[in-house]
Amino acid sequence: MSLLALHDVGIGWPDGPRVLDGLSLSVAPGERVGLVGPNGAGKSTLFQTLAAILPAQAGQIRFDGAPVQAGRFSPNLAMVFQNADDQLFCPTLAEDVAYGARNLSLPASEVAARTAQALRDCGLTGLEDRPVHKLSGGEKRRACIAGALVMRPAFMLLDEPSAALDLRQRRNLIDLLRGLPQAMIIASHDLDLLLALCPRVLLIDEGRLCADDPAETVLGDAALMVRHGQEVPAALAAR
Ligand SMILES: Nc1ncnc2c1ncn2[C@@H]1O[C@H](COP(=O)(O)OP(=O)(O)OP(=O)(O)O)[C@@H](O)[C@H]1O
Ligand SMILES: [Mg+2]
Structure with missing residues (x-):
């Protein structure tokens, strides 16, 4: 059965x-898939199309059994934007993180509980009242991830989730994502993170899908990686 097709x-x-x-x-329910490709290959464009922000120009996309149509957003699919400033817009961190849960018309107590949990999961407890524009780069990135988690969607699109994170926060993110039941596609240039999280990797370049295979098959193929402007990650190169 596929959740996204x-x-x-x-x-x-x-x-x-x-x-x-x-x-x-x-992509099947609960599956974690990595998405790699050089700058400008179309990773973020693909995410915005899957998230119904941009219309597909051809073909069909189905999510959760229904056709995806631009402008009709599914509460079961959450996206973490590559650029945090495109996502964060509320006056304070807590309001921003709570936004997705509020939109689900949940009781206030459930919104508060989910918000506190998402802030905790992302290491942001204590910063609730901080204006979003006064967060550091890594804090903004984690705020965006918390804003997706709070919805408890069946599917997450994570666009460069480890960008701007320090090594401890990157490790926390890997542990957090690994423990989640959701299906996700993770677009990243952090190939070691993809290797740690994703059994399957998609490679896009030159306007097409160049590979859709087990992570070690794609990321460990030195000729394929070099052809598409990538490098075999250290963990595989050392073998
Ligand atoms: N808002 C936009 N309007 C028009 N074209 C855009 C817009 N955003 C991106 N593009 C173009 O679409 C193409 C794909 O860009 P996209 O942002 O999807 O690449 P990417 O794979 O996410 O790259 P990166 O690794 O740099 O994040 C590029 O040619 C880019 O210049
Ligand atoms: Mg991008």
Whole structure:
């Protein structure tokens, strides 16, 4: 059974060239999938299309059994933006993190409990009243992740979740994500993080899906990686 299914999908920006074409793949409930590709390959564009922010230019996307249509957001799918400033907008951290849970029309006590839990999971307890623009880069990144967790969605799209994190927070993130039951696609240039979390990796480049295979098969293929501007991660290169 698949939670997310793409059939021959084309994506791009309005009035711009096609970014990716002919994408067909599916993701099962609870599956963790890595997404790699050079700068500009289309990782963030793909996420925004899957999250119904951008319309697909061709093909069909189905999530949770229903067609994905731009502008019709599913509460069961949460996205962590690559640029935290595109996501954070409330006056304080706690309000921002709570936003997704409030939108689910949950009782106030449940919103508060989920918010406290998400803040705790992301190491942000104590910063509740801090204005979001006064958070550090790594704190903003973790605030964005907390804002997705609070919804307890079935599916998460995480765009560069370890960018700006110090080594301890990066380790905490890996432990946190590994313990979650949700399906997720993680776009990252942090290939060691993908190796630690994702049994399966997608590689996109030059407008198409170049690989969709077990993580060690993709990330350990030196010729494939070099061809697409990547390097075999240290953990695999050492073998
Ligand atoms: N808002 C936008 N409007 C028009 N074109 C855009 C926009 N954002 C990105 N693009 C273009 O779409 C293409 C894919 O960009 P995208 O941001 O999806 O790449 P990416 O794989 O996420 O790269 P990175 O590793 O740098 O995050 C690029 O050619 C980029 O210049
Ligand atoms: Mg990107």
